[in-house]
Amino acid sequence: MLNYTFRRVLVAIPTLLILIVITFLLMHSAPGGPFTSERPLPPQVLANIEAKYGLNDPLYVQLWEYLKGIVLHFDFGPSFVKKSQSVNDIIAQGFPITLTYGGLSFIFATLIGGTLGVVAAIRQNTFIDYFAVGISIGAQVLPNFVMAPLLVWLFTLTLGWLPGGGWNGGAWPNLIMPVIALATSYMASISRITRSSMLEVLNSNYIRTARAKGLPERTVILRHALKPSLVPLISYLGVAFVGMITGSVIIDVYFSTGGLGQAFVNSALSRDYSVMMGVTILLGSLTIFFALLADLLYAWVDPKIRY
């Protein structure tokens, strides 16, 4: 197991490197640059600015300097557009925000979605099942860009209970709507995956054996059925978790939370190369890490899997 983990970490390094190089080249091949504006700068002024940020060097020198900065100083460079902030500052401010509402959405979606899925499977083809499936289909067809305006219409404009947006240091009234809006469609997927995988396990031979030897239904479900039914869910949750904690553009834009999702999209549009790269690397590293974690969790839930 340790050996396996070590090998996976080693493979992660070239993976990240390839990601960095490709993103870097793609970003620089997009038309325009961070200092392209409706009012083109006088050539001398532009030259001074490009010299300051090293943009007048050949691309491979820029890439090399960039990698050196990351490896030696963990410095992701200055933002070219938000001139008084570094990429480290922007991520240090934006990531805790997305981590908070994304993490809460994850917990919310997993607990509710998981429970709904299990209950629906146990009581298959009963009213409870139809109800749970109905809720999850309803949630699935309400993506966050539909949920967000609906929630604001209800809780802000009609009832006047919650603020219509903003982060406000993560105060709970500001958190409720982003968390619900982000969680609903994930919750629906989790509930559907749990239900179908649970049904499959419940129809398997060893569950029949467990029931045949007279174990109480509670023990059958919790001790024998739940754990193996988690395998397909875990592979989904790994990806979903990264997606949620790195922020949703729609949530950020609609609720003005100031999270990373917004910074990511804005940096691409404004050609803020360094911010774009920084967020991509963060996203890439998290994806690699959670994919590994999911693989390790398989071994825990399914004794048949050995590394």
Next chain:
Amino acid sequence: MKKFTTTLAASLLGATMLTGAAYSATVMAGDTLAADQTFTYRVLDEHSSVDPQIVEDVSGSEIVRDLFEGLMNQDADGNLIPGVATGYTTNEEKNVYTFTLREDAKWSNGEPVTAGDFVYAWQRLVDPNTASPYSWFGELMSIEGVGPVLAGEADPSTLGVTAIDDHTLEVRLTASLPYFALMTTHGSTFPSPQAVIEEFGDDWTKPENIVSNGAYVLTEHVSNERSVRERNPMYWNNDETIIEKVVALVINDENTALTRYLAGELNRTEVPAGQYPRLHEEYPDQAISFPRLCSYYYTFNLSENGPEAFRDVRVRQALSYAIDRSIITEKVLQGGQFEAFTFTPGATAGFEVPSVEYSTMTQESRDAAAVALLADAGYGADNPLTFNMLYNTSEGHKKIAIAMSQMWKQKLGVTAVLANQEWKTFLETRGNQDFELARGAWCGDYNEASTFLDLLTSQSGYNDGKFASDEVDTLMNEAKTLTDATANYTRVEQILADEMPVIPVYHYAGVYMHTANLKNWPINNVEQNWYSRDLYIAE
């Protein structure tokens, strides 16, 4: 060199010493102040910086005007009033200016604001190591020695700005600029604290480090979410300031911003396109519209890369005549925008809108003339005119482009193929003359017609259509040396109406929701240079 307000320049010629009371928040009779003096407003995008010498965007400049104070300020009508300087004198040639600084001006750490702080800031602005995107403003100000400093050939200390003593600042110019004092209301000329900048480097504008000399200090900044500024008790005119706290919330989506405004979370936000009539009816005391110094147009590509058809002036005129501008302002935008037949907006100070020929015709006769002109040029059913029409991706621009192309289709049988590009790609394409007809918009850098008309001179870096007319170049060059250049501007506008290098579409209006209790907003200041210290919240 560019000119600022002609009228103001003329009045300054008479009186070289300017003194007067500073403008401040004056409470109108009958108003009682609200207990909570917090002003909250929406910004579209986060500011680029709050460093006076680095900032380049509007939302950053608004914050800089609150945090820092320059030599001179503007009042509610855009007139020049004292700031850190109580006044100034100038010589006969108007190329040496001496500012007298008030003795009670202090930084937020209690240190006095001295002439040396301005010298440092101005040197910093043009120092290549600062790499300020606004360093060209030093060139615009014609300060002695600016060129070599910008090019890195001379030390910034050779710049023609000297602290005679702590409260006297002398500036030497290479040209005679009667309107020089007006330029000191621009954020890039505001003082900056040398000791703090040297101690913290690029981090000096962080709330925990920043020291500023304006009515407010920066107390909180959450990237992409909000920035908060609060009263600076050290500010020399703090007693006359009323607003305690100013909050700028970053809200990208204008409809979301409107929702939050209606939920009572904001004092000020923009009105989304097309919603003004409804909002004005529902909230007559809150929905406001006022003229802005901006022009919306389409430019023909007249360079070698441009289509053959556009080299024929009759084609350009026909396309411009056939646009019914009233449909665009009244049916599409609906926010009090103005139909444009000239490039320069009518709201520009000292600019009299000339009655160019096609502006006096009815739309019917313009349409008839357009049909005749196009037929004359040889385009019709047997030889249809087709071209590409490029704009940057946005719902608003799309609506206008569709309206325009439909007018051409119906009235002239002309096919305009619509294409849109993302902003930076669009700028690159337009800048490389890789288009046929492209959208353009221009907002004045200062309140005078040359800020618009200079764009259509052949040497302008912003002239993406590559229109070139010797007469326009001569007239605009001459205008810079005249006290009253109205006649030149009228002539240039007439040439533009004859040659039609661009299709003027409309002139902007600022369309906002302001809570009724937000008082003293300077709606008459067309540049919209507002200062929170002049505002107050009534009960």
